[in-house]
Amino acid sequence: MKKKLFLAAAAMCLAISVPVAGSAADTIKFGVAGAHSGDLASYGLPTVNAAKIVIEKVNANGGINGKMVELLVEDDVCKPEVATNTATKLVSEGVNVVLGHICSGATKAALPIYKNAGVLVMSPSATNPDLTQSGEYPNFARTIAPDDAQAKVDVEFALNTLGYTKIAVVHDKGDYGKGFAEFAKKFLEDSGKAEVVLFEGVTPGAVDYSAIVQKIKQSGAEAVMFGGYHPEASKIIGMMRKKRLKVDFISDDGVKDNTFIKVAGKDSEGAYASGPKDTTKNPLSIQAVEEHKKMFGTDPGAFFENAYSATLAMLNAIDKADSTDLDALKKALQTEKVDTPIGNIYFDEKGDAIGVGFSVYQVKNGEFVEL
Template identity: 50%
Template sequence: MKKSITWIAAALVSVSLSAPALAADTIKIGVQGAHSGDLASYGVPSLNAAKIVIDEINAKGGVLGRKVELVSQDDQCKPELATNAATKLISDKVVAVMGPICSGPTNASLPLFESAKLISISPTATTPALTLEGAHPLFLRTVANDLAQAELTSSYILNVLKAKKVAYVHDNGEYGKGFATQNRTILEKGGVETVLFEAITPDAVDFSPTIRKLRRVKPDVIVFGGYQPAASKLVQQMRRDRVKTTLVGPDGVKDETFLKMTGKDSEGTLASYPKDTSSLEMYKHAREAHIKAFGSEPGFGYYNAYAAMQAILKAVETSGSTDTDKLLEALKKNTVDTPLGNLSFNKNGDAAGLGLSIYKAQGGKFVETDHNIILK
């Protein structure tokens, strides 16, 4: 009996020692974004992309002989929640982060990630200052920054719409105000008159005061800076009050929810977004994987997030390490075959080699125009 007890005790000690070792043996990748709240339609597709890429690589045996573990944190795209989410990811000992997805939370989280010496790759945070001038050397993104988006939308406004007077309506956030400001700078240099530069409160129910100003100044084009929920309300109320002016927005407007919310009112709305790469085999694979796993078409930012996860895991594989310096070197050196095309990162950490196009809402769909640029 004594020998049996001794053997059981030894076995229990063995289990208690091996369990943490097994848990530590996974490669943890953090995913931070809006997984609930008003902007969940932006964050959930990115989380879905991470799940799919990780499941696929684990099915092949993982990376470096280790399984990959997803660790997610919800910041609802709110800077005040982002620092707590980032802190939890750091305490969970992730080796890199995919996200955050919004510019405000990204700006709030980066000092914490940098103190912990963690690389983060955002699929959708576009504020230029996040990568320019080397302010955040451990931050990269798989989406065009607002400077690139503004160059494209301003070019369209000048050369295709031939606008002389432009009104700017934005949500006063880093992303929205930044996009509006960048367009204003370029367009004013091109001789376009600014007739209104107005901030709205995204959660407001009634945008009538702003719409009355728009009717009074009679712009040729309205540049909107912000996300889909505010854009949807603004367009609906504009059309209700017979303001038919074309609205031009950033990638946050090109969302299926915008089309569903606005219906026929969306007709003619323009937005920048990654170039259509649906003919690529990698795109088809990523799309089919989402439909199989979740029973629906992928949403906003899904393919950018898929590409970000691919880049992180390829860096682990090619560097043979989870060391941050080695991962960063691999990320800057490698080209990755993604659903968006062959992705690389420039010296600032911005995506290079990918296309960016203007899309127009027509017949309940966003249709790609031939107005586009290649990111460098």
């Protein structure tokens, strides 16, 4: 009896699995991986929305070369140890291309798994330079400029526009923050125009940053360059103002988030942060934002346009290459220009998008204003 039951169950499994396997060949499996919960979810969720909008449009127009695009969404909470599981899951589900991951650390951890499976990965937000420049991940591309480009913009701004000669560089010891800080330090020293008077990492989540603020004061710095995310940035800038320390605060893309202004309040006024170039006047970008409002009823969040563009670029490459083979896709990415909300872009051999960059923003009256 038991044996019969088992056989019946096995037969049923087979019966269920056959149509699934059959449909797999007819769809393009488009994975989206990133932080969809946890304290960095605000960086990851807009990417999911971007993919949903583009894919819905593509499918409504008959898909790509007759194939429908199927969305597979997986959460990695921005943690490297979770990201490997996320990647393994997507690969085992037969994903063709992946939009993600969001955080550099998680992306780095996940990439080898995709590489072994020959899956193209494109991130809208992972800015760690090694991801493209090390050459270890031929399957990786991104629609955001790497950290060193960002650090370069910030350093040039501090030296040439603000004219500072003594700068303290502080970071949060994380992959992203420390990476940014090290590049900033290198560019500052190479310029010969300024002195790095302090280079230190702070412990994220500490209850009080007054000691490091006193140290910044003691160092005589005219500006603080901070590499990291907004929670620490708002704590440090708040403590600086509490200690009546009036030096400028220059930071990165991880701080250029409206939560920073919301949490730091009036202390954030006058702070500088670099972020992707303002593309709000690009008609495609206006259209993308409108689509988001129509579908979700809200304004899109961080990296939405980069994610929208990455989705367009990958689907365009699949269309032009008429394949999801990694080499064919890479060739298409490098040769076929595509119109996106962040501009008319294509990719270099390493996977960095040509035609995207950073500019410096300042908080004025509770808003980031491009300078």
